[in-house]
Amino acid sequence: MDDQRRLFGLATVCVAVAAVLLTACRPATGEQSSSSDPIALHVGVPQLPANATNGLRQLAQNQAVESLASVADDGRLRPSLAKDWRVSTDGLTLTVNLRSGVTFHDGTPVTSTIVANSIRQTLPSVMGTAFTDIEDVATAGETQVVVRLRHRSPFLLDALEVPVPKPGAALTGTGPFIVEDQKSPTELKANPKYYLGRPTVDRILVETFPSVRTAWAEMLRGRIDMLYEVGVDELDLLEASTNVAIFTFARAYQYAVVLNQESAGLRSKEVRQALNLSIDRDALVQKVLRGHGTVSFGPVWPHNFAARADWPVFRFDPKLAAQKLAQTSGSRGDPLRFTCLVRPNELDERMSLVLKQQLEAVGIDMNIEEAEMDRIIDSLNHRRFDAVLLESPNGPTLLRSYRSWHSGGPMNAHSETVDTALDAIRYAKSEEEYTKAVGSFQQAAIDDPPAIFLAWVERARAVSKRFIVPLAEPGRDILSTLRLWKPATDQRVANRN
Amino acid sequence: MTLRIRRIAYRFALLLALAAVVPLIAYGFVSILSLQRGTRESVIAGNQNVATRAAEEIRRYVVTHADLLRALSADLQDTGLAQHQQDQILKNFVLQFREFREITLFDENGATVATSRVGKPRITIPKNGQPVAERVTMSSIHVDDDLLPTTVFSVRLTKLNEPSGWLTGEFNLEEMWRMVDHIRIGDHGYALVIAPGGELIAHGDPDKKALVARTVNMAAHPLMAIAPAQADAPTVSREYVDADGQNNLGVAARIAQLGWTVIVEQPTAEAYANATVLQRQLLIAISLGLLLMISVGYLFGRSFINPILALKRGTQAVAEGQLDTRVDIRTGDEFGDLGDAFNTMADRLVQLQEDVKRQERQTMFGRVAAGLVHDLSHPIQNIGNSLRLLERDDLDAESRDLFRRTIGREIATLKRFMDDLRHLVKPKPIERFAMDVTGSVAEIVEAMRGEAERSGLTVETSYAEGPLLINGDRFALGRVYRNLISNAIQATEPGGRVTVTTARSGDRVEVRVADTGSGIPADRLTAIFDDFVTTKRRGLGLGLAISKRIVEQLDGTIVVESEVGRGTSFTLGFPASDESSRHAAAS
Structure with a gap:
């Protein structure tokens, strides 16, 4: 019996050894630990310096100061600080109901009086010349703001995306994060009293870098958790990384060459049409943006609810462009020459070089001149330019298009045709009328183009996989969900912050 | 611990395992070793091939772009182009070849003639470059404003054999990364490019690009120390543990023209994955084979020893007295013959047992008959003699009375003899009462004293003081005492002595009957209490057997001590009765 037991024991050992051999390659499970260290991003x-928008301030404002409403990808508005709103039947009164119980970062309750004061200060910059449509901004009770109009204007609803800072403190709002220092908004902390819940991330530490490439290199080095903007050149190199997640979204910022219609060579509509017809936008998107963009055939954000796919657009037609140019140059046959101001960054430089190449193919000589943003703005304001290559916000709402392309806007365009079309949108009395007017605006941009419309640029943000990022709505920036970000389960990695 | 295999089945299993599996294991071991070596050599050869091709691709990539820059210089030089035209060519070239971030044409004095940049040029004329193509040099790897490694190509321009300027191009190493990214081995095998100074230029692993950004110096890489210095030298390979603790198989190939080293490294787990799978399959096959062989051996062994086991069981049964046991072995071989022999042997044993029983019965009958004749003949003869004498008329009254007593005594002897036989066949039930042992012993001693004295013996007594109470059967015990004293008288020669004592020993009461007789040989002591066993020349040998049975029925013990020539003593022991019984007995 003992021998039998010994033999079975021996067999068991053999089987066990075999089992060990067979399972020897099983990976070990990682241990996890927890920590109560503050979570910093x-x-x-x-x-x-050449950017039209200051990324640092934009990020701070985005997280600290909320708007009455946020704009969806289709240009429609969603309630934010405003609980809801109502337009009177005559269209001349807009009543905005505010969320109750909300406070500014300094503890001041959000009241209709403060909001009314705030938007009285911010609405002019948001609405531009359309602000003249507003008769007054008043209050009704603690939570109602009443805006009275001189005449109907759908732009007032678009303007509800106006940020509502506390008057006198541009970066003090009701958002999920609090800016520590208003002058140097490099550090944000979680708003513990945020009405939708305290953010998981305790602090946001913002570091600025002189170029997109430098910031990308820092991301590679693992010194930052989020890259605010990934350049198109670096996007492919980061996409393969298992440590970094790339989030791309179609941004309603449009690359366009703004044309000065008072410039000698660019007065003719035919010339400006010829310029638009000369551009192979697909090649442009591929060569310059490495495919991270969408061709742009007009000034209207293609995802806007009023946009239509069957609108007339500028197709790449160099022959037609050459014909139009030949018609306008007359017997002299002088080639068209103009100078384009370009911001000093690699992407704009490359974009301008490709444009120059494409225009040269139809006999247009575009001289490229590098210019700082201040000079460009000054040139636009004083109409001392032929053309300017810019990337500017032209959507998702038509209010932004109106501000860009209506006379008196930052582009300082002067086209009666375009102005008329934009005014038709501004005074539309119904959605049908509004949609029709938007179509007219597109047609006007074809007939009397104020710019060479090039592309809508896809933006990308890179986030270390040390953080779990909930997906935003389709087409929206992931920063809209920043308050919901949380460290990945592996605390050892997350706490390296 | 020594493993002792006693069972034949296990021995067979082990034998088969050793005979069949050991060669199998040896074969497996050799196969695995051969597989490992073969796989390693094959993988290394494959990776060396990849590294060599990768090095060649990278060399060609760099040299091609150096040649492109040289070709561009030819387009710019001595062609009568205006500055703006040269400018345009450079811009177009940069658009066409993204690998160049910037190209600038300098005159001999270092002044900018034309540049691909819209603004001012960023690069300067590099010094001490390494030649990579005809008239083209490449600067050493340096870190640019964005803290990333970069390099600059320079084409020396000449006019009428005199130096006339430089065409410089900043070569975009990040663009080269894309090419290096495409060099893959398996899922986790990547290439990396290291500059002569140890600067990491490119890494194919997306997660290791950070090392480039951190400007990590790779001079200490395990392969750098043994990387070949010459381009035509064979590639080198080795296994090592990297900074992440991962075992890698690395192969290095040198690009002599550039001074760069291309390393292709792959986790050994992946490199040898196929061999590991094959090895595992081989191990499983060997293990299964081992188990199969052991099982077959065990089953075969079992079938082999089944007849032996049957014979073993039969033998054990016969040894236990089951003489009707037979074995059924129908193997038709020697085991079958052995089974038949066993059955024959068992038949013969039964026959022999019957014979022995018959002889025993005959012996017993003879002995019983002889005993009966002996025990009965003497009293009957006495009775007969006494009756014949009584019939005589000349007897006086005293003699007549003597003969009548003799007849009465002999009849009593016959009656006791009959009682003994009856008791043997059907023992009388014991009836317990409190009784005084000393009193009952004294009665019997006194009754037999005359007989002893007639035999020329002295009877000595030594009784305990006071009563010795037990729960006993006075009449049954009387028979026991009488048997023991009678045996003592019969075993003792005239002049001898019979001693009877009673005593209390703890909670027990003892009665001892000793004589100075011939004694009992030691080899017969154990059998004296058996039926029909006696040391006397006459008698059935029932007295001691009956006495022992009575004593044990009364929870007593009987112990015999004897020495040949010196005498024998029997000691009876009984549990003493309690105080209440004592009082009862006294009353």
């Missing part, structure tokens, strides 16, 4: 922002 390091954000790298390229601080380009």
Whole structure:
């Protein structure tokens, strides 16, 4: 019996050894630990002097100051600080109901009086010349703001995306994060009293870098958790990484060459049409943006609810462009020459070089001149330019298009045709009328183009996989969900912050 | 611990395992070793091939772009182009070849003639470059404003054999990364490119690009120390543990023209994955084979020893007295013959047992008959003699009375003999009462004293003081005492002595009957209490057997001590009765 037991024991050992051999390659499970260290998010922002928008301030404002409403990808509005709103039947009164119980970062309750004062200050910059449509901004009770109009204007609803800072403190709002220092908004902390819940991330530490490439290199080095903007050149190199997640979204920022219709060579509509017809936008998107963009055939954000796919657009037609140019140059046959101001960054430089190449193919000589943003703005304001290559916000709402392309806007365009079309949108009395007017605006941009419309640029943000990022609505920036970000389960990695 | 295999089945299993599996294991071991070596050599050869091709691709990539820049210089030089035209060519070239971030044409004095940049040029004329193509040099790897490694190509321009300027191009190493990214082995095998100074230029692993950004120096890489210096030298390979603790198989190939080293590394787990799978399959096959062989051996062994086991069981049964046991072995071989022999042997044993029983019965009958004749003949003869004498008329009254007593005594002897036989066949039930042992012993001693004295013996007594109470059967015990004293008288020669004592020993009461007789040989002591066993020349040998049975029925013990020539003593022991019984007995 003992021998039998010994033999079975021997067999068991054999089987056990075999089992060990067979399972020897099983990976070990990682251990997890927890920590109560504050969760910090390091954000790298390229601080380009040539940028139209200051990334650092934009990020701070985005997280600290909320708007009455947020704009969806289709240009429609969603309630934010405003609980809801109502337009009177005559269309001349807009009543906005505010959320109750909301406070500013300094503890001041959000009241209709404060909001009314705030938007009285911010609405002019948001609405531009359309602000003249507003008769007054008043209050009704603690939570109602009443805006009275001189005449109907759908732009007032678009203007509800106006940020509502506390008067006198541009970066003090009701958002999920609090800016520590208003002058140097490099550090944000979680708003513990945020009405939708305290953010998981305790602090956001923003570091600026002189270029997109420098910020990207810092991301590679693992010194920052989020790259505010990933350049198109670096996007492919980061996409393969298992440590970094790339989030792309179609941004309603449009690359366009703004044309000065008072410039000698660009007065003719036919010339400006010829310029638009000369551009192979698909090649442009591929060569310059490495495919991270959408061709742009007009000034209207293609995802806007009023946009239509069957609108007339500028197709790449160099022959037709050459014909139009030949018609306009007359017997002299002088080639068209103009100078385009370009911001000093690699992407704009490359974009302008490709444009120059394409225009040269139809006999247009575009001289490229590098210019700082201040000079460009000054040139636009004083109409001392032929053309300017810009990337500007032209959507998702038509209010932004109106501000860009109506006379008196930052582009300082002067086209009666375009102005008329934009005014038709501004005074539309119904959605049908509004949609029709938007179509007219597109047609006007074809007939009397104020710019060479090039492309809508896809933006990308890179976030270390140390953080779990909930997906935003389709087409929306992931920063809209920043308050919901949380460290990945593996606390050992997350706490390296 | 020594493993002792006693069972034949296990021995067979082990034998088969050793005979069949050991060669199998040896074969497996050799196969695995051969597989490992073969796989390693094959993988290394494959990776060396990849590294060599990768090095060649990278060399060609770099040199091609150096040649492109040289070709561009030819387009710019001595062609009568205006500055703006040269400018345009450079811009178009940069658009066409993204690998160049910037190209600038300098005159001999270092002044900018034309540049691909819209603004001012960023690069300067590099010094001490390494030649990579005809008239083209490449600067050493340096870190640019964005803290990323970069390099600059320079084409020396000449006019009428005199130096006339430089065409410089900043070569975009990040663009080269894309090419290096495409060099893959398996899922986790990547290539990396290291500059002569140890600067990491490119890494194919997306997660290791950070090392480039951190400007990590790779001079200490395990392969750098043994990387070949010459381009035509064979590639080198080795296994090592990287900074992440992962075992890698690395192969290095040198690009002599550039001074760069291309390393292709792959986790060994992946590199040898196929061999590991094959090895595992082989191990499983060997294990299964081992188990199969052991099982077959065990089953075969079992079938082999089944007849032996049957014979073993039969033998054991016969040994236990089951003489009707037979074995059924129909193997038709020697085991079958052995089974038949066993059955024959068992038949013969039964026959022999019957014979022995018959002889025993005959012996017993003879002995019983002889005993009966002996025990009965003497009293009957006495009775007969006494009756014949009584019939005589000349007897006086005293003699007549003597003969009548003799007849009465002999009849009593016959009656006791009959009682003994009856008791043997059907023992009388014991009836317990409190009784005084000393009193009952004294009665019997006194009754037999005359007989002893007639035999020329002295009877000595030693009784305990006071009563010795037990729960006993006075009449049954009387028979026991009488048997023991009678045996003592018969075993003792005239002049001898019979001693009877009673005593209390703890909670027990003892009665001892000793004589100075011939004694009992030691080899017969154990059998004296058996039926029909006696040391006397006459008698059935029932007295001691009956006495022992009575004593044990009364929870007593009987112990015999004897020495040949010196005498024998029997000691009876009984549990003493309690105080209440004592009082009862006294009353």
